[in-house]
Amino acid sequence: MAIRAVRQTSGRPMDAATVSRASKGGGKRIEQCVVQALNTLVRYAEVTALPNGTYAGWRVA
Incomplete structure (x- = not known):
């Protein structure tokens, strides 16, 4: 869920390092x-x- 929340606020493709730093x-x-x-x-x-x-x-729920 945390990964999904980070991605939904970004609105752009992200790599794993960027997602982990944003968490x-x-x-x-x-x-x-x-x-x-x-x-x-x-x-x-x-x-x-x-x-x-x-x-x-x-996908956005």
């Missing part, structure tokens, strides 16, 4: 968890992984 208590410490969560969201068609390493196309 409260984030940064390098949680970046690997963010990558795993983003890849899960790709599998569930919530986001699209772009060739440049960013994620976009988030």
Whole structure:
């Protein structure tokens, strides 16, 4: 949910490092968890992984 909230406020494609830095208590410490969560969201068609390493196309509930 936190990742989705960060993405919805941005409105642009973001990479995992940017998402983790924008999260409260984030940064390098949680970046690997963010990558795993983003890849899960790709599998569930919530986001699209772009060739440049960013994620976009988030559905808004």
